Amino acid sequence: MASNKNQHFVPRCYLKPFTIKGEGAAINVYNLDRRRLITNAPVKNQCSRDYFYGQDDQLEKAIQSLEQWYGSVISEIIEPGYKLQLEHQYTLKIFWLFQYLRTEGACRRSAEMFEDMIEPTGLDSDFSMSIKEAVQTAMRAFAENMEVVSDLKVCLVRNATSVPFLVSDDPAVLTNRWQLEDKRTRGGSLGLRDAGAILLLPLSPTIFCLGYDPDVYRVPSDSGWLTLRNATDVEALNEFQVLNCRANLFVGSLDYAEGLHRFVDEFIHHRPAARHxxxxxxxxxxxxxxxxxxxxxxxxxxxxxxxxxxxxxTISQIPSQWPSFLLRRNKSCAYYNGTGIGYLRQMHAAMIETARPFFKVSPYK
Incomplete structure (x- = not known):
């Protein structure tokens, strides 16, 4: 049996940089439904449920190990003068994938989608998927697909503006600028293997992790870092937290309280009415x-x-704006074989055996 009853789907080690004074004890919570900022809320009560992962002690230990791994990396990243290391890029991508799959919002969406597909068949309700079953499915998907984002490039974004990076109860976001904009792909679901994939994950109020397909985009970074001096770019990244979260945003400093109310009022109406x-x-x-x-x-x-x-x-969140630093690569490429598999990155196209071979295409002509 799991040793901890209260299990977090967004870990405390991840939320700590966003807590009040970075001390890890309390945090300011903005609830979207009530449009209300709740100050000085205990972190231990945020993003957690009793036995969220079930009562498997081995699974709990594996999760704790990954969280400790991430915690040690983030403690180095936030230190002044840090230089992005190759092994840390891998850790950030693995943690992003784990976080992307495991939140209550992600698992609830899976269960609701499954329910909507089962209901018209007339099958007994025993076939329905519970949230806990969705969590177990997510954990298996993570174990089987740990390398799916390994080919993406990582850039750390440093925030030099007065607007902090926000975080939410569902912080790891998958998006794809090219596929959301191109007429060949617009309207489809976004996949982890797709050409043009973008991973978004705030790390602290001043540091953001961006993963991207280097065959489709370019980011003008220096040794893995990019500094933002335009608040509009920060808000472009923050909008994804509003679009993706289930209920709550988190902010450490009340200095941004007034700006946060304005920001939410401006962008909350862009949230999709349905997620699938x-x-x-x-x-x-x-x-x-x-x-x-x-x-x-x-x-x-x-x-x-x-x-x-x-x-x-899946209904993909389309932002009102994209950050100005996410640029098109002139000699961009994707791989396509004319089927419903879609446009893939080279690594994944090479791994699939199909009757129709993949050929190289240009996303940006």
């Missing part, structure tokens, strides 16, 4: 040796069908 959609289709009766023709229908029409398919699609 399930599409339904039924067989129309036309069939060849290679194809079957399906027609998109409503959920109610799908329930009575004898031959149907469902497709779950």
């Amino acid at each position: 959609i399930v599409n339904f289709a039924i067989f129309e009766g036309e069939e060849t040796a290679e194809h079957k023709k399906y027609r998109v229908v409503s959920k109610s029409d799908f329930k009575d069908a004898h031959d149907g398919i469902m497709h779950a699609q």
Whole structure:
């Protein structure tokens, strides 16, 4: 049985730089639903649930080990004069992936999507996925896909403005500027293997971790660091925390309290009304040796069908602006084979065996 009942899905070691005076005891919480700033809230009560990961002692120890690994790295990163190290880049990417998969918001979205797909089939409720089952699924996905973001480049962003980086209860964000903007890919779900992938993770009020596909973008960094002097760029990164979070934003200093209220009022309306959609289709009766023709229908029409398919699609958050330092690479490239697999990064295209070979394409023509 797990030794700790109160288990955090955003660890205290991660939240510590955002706490009041960086002491790790208390933090200021901005609740989006109530539009209210709660000051001096205990960190131990934030982003946690009783036995969130279940009662597997080995799993709990593995999680603690990863968190300690991250904690030791972040303690070095926040020291003055730190230079980005290759092994630390790997740690940050692994921690991002773990954090991306494991939060309550992420697991609740998985459970809700599963429920929306099960309900039209008429299957018994025993087939529904609980939050804890979604957590276990996320942990397996992490163990099986630890290298999925290893080919991305990491840049640390230093904040030299008066606007702090914000953090939320679902802080690790996946986005993809190219795919959200390009007519060939617009409207689809974003994947971890996709060309143009971008990883976002605030590390402290003054340091931000950016992971990106170096075959699609370029970032004018110096030895792995980029300094921001324009508050608009900071707000462009902070907007993703508003778009992605489940309920709460966190800030250490009350100096930004008034600015935070204004910021939330400006960007909260950009939050998507739904985080996923399930599409339904039924067989129309036309069939060849290679194809079957399906027609998109409503959920109610799908329930009575004898031959149907469902497709779950994640709704991607589209920001109102992108940071000015995220630039297009002139000789950009992605890999595509004309199928629904989509546009992949080179490493992942090379790992997939398909009847149709991948060929190199230019995202930015």
